[in-house]
Amino acid sequence: MLQDTLRRYLSDKYDTKTRNTIIDSDKGFSPEIWAELAELGVIGALFTEEQGGFGGKGFDLSTVFEELGRAGVVEPFLDTAVLGGGLIAALGNDEQQALIEDLIGGGLQLALAHGEPVARYDLSRVETTAKESGGQIVLNGRKSVVVNAEAADHLIVSARESGDVADADGISLFLVPAGTSGLTLRGYPMFAGGHAAEVTLDNVTLPASARLGTAGKGLAALTDVIARANVALAAESLGAMETAVELTRDYLMTRKQFGRPIGTFQALAHRYSDLLIEMEQARSAVINGAGHLEDDPAERDLHGASMRNLIGRVGRLVAEESIQMHGGIAMTKEYELAHIAKRIVMTDHRFGDTDYHLERFIELSAA
Amino acid sequence: MDLNWNPEDIAFREEVRAFLDEKLPKEIAAKVKRRGDLTKADMERWHAILNEKGWLAPNWPKKFGGAEWNAVQKHIFEEECARAGAPRIVPFGLAMLAPVLQKFGSKEQQDYYLPRILNGDDWWCQGYSEPGAGSDLASLKTRAVRDGDHYIVNGQKTWTTLGQHANMIFCLVRTDPDAKQQEGISFLLIDMNTPGIEVRPIILLDGVHEVNEVWFTDVKVPVENLVGEENKGWTYAKYLLTHERTGIAGVGFSQAGLESVKRIAKAEQASGKPLIQNPHFAARLAKVEIDLMAMATSNMRIISRAQAGQAPGVESSMLKVKGTIIRQEINDLARRAVGPYAMPFPSEAVEGDNDPIGPDYAGPVSSAYFNNRKLSIFGGSNEIQRGIIAKVKMGG
Numbered sequence: 001m002l003q004d005t006l007r008r009y010l011s012d013k014y015d016t017k018t019r020n021t022i023i024d025s026d027k028g029f030s031p032e033i034w035a036e037l038a039e040l041g042v043i044g045a046l047f048t049e050e051q052g053g054f055g056g057k058g059f060d061l062s063t064v065f066e067e068l069g070r071a072g073v074v075e076p077f078l079d080t081a082v083l084g085g086g087l088i089a090a091l092g093n094d095e096q097q098a099l100i101e102d103l104i105g106g107g108l109q110l111a112l113a114h115g116e117p118v119a120r121y122d123l124s125r126v127e128t129t130a131k132e133s134g135g136q137i138v139l140n141g142r143k144s145v146v147v148n149a150e151a152a153d154h155l156i157v158s159a160r161e162s163g164d165v166a167d168a169d170g171i172s173l174f175l176v177p178a179g180t181s182g183l184t185l186r187g188y189p190m191f192a193g194g195h196a197a198e199v200t201l202d203n204v205t206l207p208a209s210a211r212l213g214t215a216g217k218g219l220a221a222l223t224d225v226i227a228r229a230n231v232a233l234a235a236e237s238l239g240a241m242e243t244a245v246e247l248t249r250d251y252l253m254t255r256k257q258f259g260r261p262i263g264t265f266q267a268l269a270h271r272y273s274d275l276l277i278e279m280e281q282a283r284s285a286v287i288n289g290a291g292h293l294e295d296d297p298a299e300r301d302l303h304g305a306s307m308r309n310l311i312g313r314v315g316r317l318v319a320e321e322s323i324q325m326h327g328g329i330a331m332t333k334e335y336e337l338a339h340i341a342k343r344i345v346m347t348d349h350r351f352g353d354t355d356y357h358l359e360r361f362i363e364l365s366a367a
Numbered sequence: 368m369d370l371n372w373n374p375e376d377i378a379f380r381e382e383v384r385a386f387l388d389e390k391l392p393k394e395i396a397a398k399v400k401r402r403g404d405l406t407k408a409d410m411e412r413w414h415a416i417l418n419e420k421g422w423l424a425p426n427w428p429k430k431f432g433g434a435e436w437n438a439v440q441k442h443i444f445e446e447e448c449a450r451a452g453a454p455r456i457v458p459f460g461l462a463m464l465a466p467v468l469q470k471f472g473s474k475e476q477q478d479y480y481l482p483r484i485l486n487g488d489d490w491w492c493q494g495y496s497e498p499g500a501g502s503d504l505a506s507l508k509t510r511a512v513r514d515g516d517h518y519i520v521n522g523q524k525t526w527t528t529l530g531q532h533a534n535m536i537f538c539l540v541r542t543d544p545d546a547k548q549q550e551g552i553s554f555l556l557i558d559m560n561t562p563g564i565e566v567r568p569i570i571l572l573d574g575v576h577e578v579n580e581v582w583f584t585d586v587k588v589p590v591e592n593l594v595g596e597e598n599k600g601w602t603y604a605k606y607l608l609t610h611e612r613t614g615i616a617g618v619g620f621s622q623a624g625l626e627s628v629k630r631i632a633k634a635e636q637a638s639g640k641p642l643i644q645n646p647h648f649a650a651r652l653a654k655v656e657i658d659l660m661a662m663a664t665s666n667m668r669i670i671s672r673a674q675a676g677q678a679p680g681v682e683s684s685m686l687k688v689k690g691t692i693i694r695q696e697i698n699d700l701a702r703r704a705v706g707p708y709a710m711p712f713p714s715e716a717v718e719g720d721n722d723p724i725g726p727d728y729a730g731p732v733s734s735a736y737f738n739n740r741k742l743s744i745f746g747g748s749n750e751i752q753r754g755i756i757a758k759v760k761m762g763g
Contacts, residue, residue: 117725118636120706125639144725145707166639188724191573191712191733198724257503267750316699323740327501327748328526328578331571331741338572342737345702349709355647 002045003063009040010071016336019072019193023339027151028195029075037075038106042068046081051089052100058293061228062235062286069239072339074193076109076148082232084110086225087156087173091213096175099154111152113143113176113199114222121352123226124219125166128201130159130174132208132215139174139182139204147350149197150187153178157201161216171219173212180204192342223297226351230304231289234311237347238286240340241315244322245275247337251326268325275321278314285310298364305360311347312354319344370664380443387451390416396452400627402731404575405454407532411487413454418485424461431469431481438670441614449619450626457529460484460491464537467554467603471595480556494524494538494557494581495604502751504539505548505601509583511540511555513590518542518555520563520586526745530566530579534559543598554600556592563587573734574712608747615683616666616690617742621659624697628652631704631728642704651703655696662689681759684752691742691749698736705729 013033022030037043045060047053055061061082068077085103088096088110102108119125128141139159149155155176163170176183182204185197213221252263252272262268289307292300319341323330330337348354372380395409417423425441427433436444448455456462465484468476483489500507509522520540530536536557543551559566563586569578595603632643632652642648669682702709708725709732711717723730743749 115707120635120637120642122638145710147710186724188717189712189714190710192710196710256499257501257506262502265750267753320695320740324743324749327744328496328741331738331744333570333572333574342572345736346710346733348703349707353703353706355645355651355703358647 002041003067005040006037006042006064006067007070009036010067010073014071014073016334016339019074019339020333023074023189023193028189028193029151033073034075035106037077038104042077043081043085043106044104046077047085047089047100047104052104058228058231058290061232061293062290065232065235066239066242066286069236069241069343070243072193072240072243072336072343076111076151076194078229078232078236079112079148080108080110080152082229083112083225084152084154084156086228087112087212087221088175090221090224091173091218092175093209095209096212109148109151109153111146111148111155112225113146113149113155113157115144115146117142117144119144121356122166123222124168124171126158126160126171127165128157128159130161130172132161135208137174137206137208137210139176139201139206141201143199143201145196146185146199147190147194147196149185149199150195155183155199156212157199157204158218158222159201163216168219170216171222172215173218173221174206174210175212176204176206176210180206190346192346193339223301227293227297227300227304230308230351231286231293233347233350234286234289234307237311237315237344238282240343240347241279241282241318243340244318244337244344245272245279247340248272248275248322248325251329262325271321271325275318278317282311282314282318285314298367302361302364305357305364308352308357309354309361312357315344315347316354376439376443379440380447383444383447384451386420386422387447387453390420391451391453392416395454399452399454401727402735407490410454410457410532414456414487417456418487423456423485424465426462427465427481428469431465431477432485438673439667442618442666442670445614446619446622449623452623457490459493459528459533459537460489460535463493463607464491467537467594467607470606471554471599471603473591475591476556476594489535490529490533491535491537492527492530492533492559492579492581494527494536496526497523498525502748504604505552507539507541507552509538509540510544511542511553511588513542516590518588518590518593520555520557520583520588522583524581524583525569525578527566527579527581528577530559530581531568531576536581537594539600539604542600546598549601551598552600552604553597554594554603555588556594557583557586557588561586561588571738573738574714575734575738615746616662616686617694618659618663618666618690621690621693621697622663624694624701625652625656625659627728628697628700628704631701631726631732634726634728635704635706637706648700648704651700655693655700658689658693658696662686662693665689681756684747684755687746688743688749688752688756694742695736695739698732698739701732702736705732709733 044053045055045064048056089100131138157174157176158171160170161172182202184200187195187197190196253261255262285307288303292303323341329335422434424433425436429435497507511518511520536559538555539552540555541551542553563584565582567580568576633641635642637645669679673679708729711724713724713730
């Protein structure tokens with residue numbers, strides 16, 4: 001239902017030209033599109049009824065993000081809703097929880113400031129520090145590639161209150177309002193659309209009430225929302241792959257060289273068939289990941305790692321083969337596939353690449 | 368086969384290295400290494416430096432002002448240039464048009480154009496592909512009709528690399544629409560400043576402007592700008608495709624790229640250790656290095672055969688396919704290696720004179736990965752090359 005509405009809305013409103021104009025704009029996303037999609041219920045679908053939404057399960061996430069991926073949407077639903085909103089919904093006190101209503105209505109932007117320059121994909125590697133004294137908390141450190149940081153009304157910043165640099169224990173989360181003194185953002189566009197920033201925290205001073213959840217126990221909640229983000233990312237990539245494969249089919253059937261459609265050359269026809277075969281694998285991997293999202297963490301993460309590894313492999317194949325079978329046209333910015341291929345490949349740089357998830361899978365399946 | 372370089376080759380390599388150390392402008396090499404946009408002036412400056420040394424045209428005969436190097440010397444030169452971060456020589460005039468003029472051009476054309484190519488008076492671009500004629504180049508439709516002392520040219524060319532800098536274009540045009548496809552094509556030299564020519568930029572997926580569309584509306588071209596005979600242009604274009612192919616494997620680029628990936632993987636940390644010690648990453652790196660070691664030898668085998676006077680045929684196609692697969696795999700490894708820092712889209716607007724966004728090596732990797740998807744598409748796609756290999760080997 002929402003899926004159909006969303007697909008129709010995006011196919012009417014979000015064509016290549018509109019989207020490319022949005023990408024090149026100062027903000028890097030469209031507040032109008034954001035508001036209209038919120039109105040359609042896209043954000044509400046990502047939260048459970050207790051949280052004020054009407055979905056929030058694995059398949060709700062995968063359905064929404066597959067459609068967003070199909071149209072190559074660059075608006076920050078993952079960052080604001082799944083990551084930021086997910087953490088507030090899971091950990092927030094009453095006052096913090098009140099933000100969710102505004103968020104679902106489309107009136108709030110969030111960003112998760114967790115990754116650090118040398119952390120790569122390790123979730124527990126946090127060097128940013130939080131020191132509490134006299135009822136105040138002081139944050140110092142640096143966060144890298146914080147997606148949606150410039151637009152965010154609040155950043156959710158992870159910082160270490162105790163323990164060694166890679167310890168699972170000792171990480172806390174803080175809700176930091178935009179514009180807080182000591183917070184510096186260096187913003188930039190990203191390769192596949194959207195904006196991010198390098199964030200510096202220089203004696204950022206907060207009241208103790210800015211802490212989200214229990215001191216030192218932030219990693220479990222982070223792991224939970226990132227498990228959800230992985231389903232969203234994989235589904236988004238799947239949707240983008242569907243577009244890539246459809247564009248490729250149309251091109252193979254219409255582009256003529258040597259007096260015939262190039263799809264009639266067996267060398268290309270077989271490669272197109274291989275993409276379809278792998279796409280079925282990809283779809284099933286997303287179903288496995290989404291369907292196990294509510295399982296206990298070990299089971300959930302095993303399926304999550306398996307999903308991301310497979311999606312990473314198929315994604316690269318689909319992106320590269322679709323470009324190759326098109327030829328030069330797919331290399332041009334104004335052709336839809338160029339953006340779609342970038343979205344697919346760049347998925348592999350958030351919350352772990354194909355190899356990282358392979359290692360996670362090996363680790364978790366041995367456990 | 369002797370895998371060792373002979374003393375003359377070693378001496379030559381040292382000479383090239385010393386020259387590059389001394390003469391390659393540091394700021395240009397830095398730009399090449401960080402994949403910054405080379406300006407027209409940068410490229411012209413490097414050409415002038417090479418020209419002064421007499422090394423701008425390695426494959427031209429001495430009588431035209433070339434270095435007349437043998438295949439091994441050319442290979443060494445290309446390898447050292449890639450290692451040092453020298454800009455690629457802009458090939459259109461020097462490596463693509465010049466051999467055709469030297470073989471098929473008139474005395475007047477040779478005397479006029481060849482020195483201008485060396486001196487940088489003309490910047491040439493190539494007018495081959497059309498929207499409807501890519502892999503099937505012989506189906507091209509741009510029309511040239513003889514009218515007294517001129518041809519009148521109408522049509523459209525595309526993927527014209529660096530056409531925005533060019534003042535001259537060499538084109539394949541159809542002069543006889545009734546002949547068999549390959550037999551009605553002529554090779555024309557056209558001044559880009561002639562009325563009726565419009566150059567429109569094509570922006571690629573990494574945001575760069577390196578290719579263009581070139582539109583021709585009733586463009587008057589003097590008949591003396593025809594190369595060779597009318598309707599024989601396809602033969603000349605094919606000569607060009609088989610003539611100078613030693614660099615096609617891109618061994619130098621791959622070696623430089625691999626070294627760069629290793630540097631990145633030593634600097635990047637994964638779970639508290641250098642990425643290069645991560646078994647999965649190390650395995651990917653090792654596989655491509657093993658492929659490259661073998662291909663470097665394949666390349667040398669083919670070069671020494673060329674040296675002995677055997678024109679490389681189907682082997683060029685093999686080197687192109689394998690060479691581009693290896694280069695693209697190295698680009699993929701670089702992208703993986705930088706982790707989340709592959710996501711920023713660095714631009715002059717963001718970075719300018721400021722520090723890079725992430726580690727300095729991260730800036731160009733995503734651009735390079737996407738931009739180099741072109742390697743397996745242009746110059747005869749890898750599918751076309753595979754078709755040639757099978758056709759030749761099965762006697763088709």
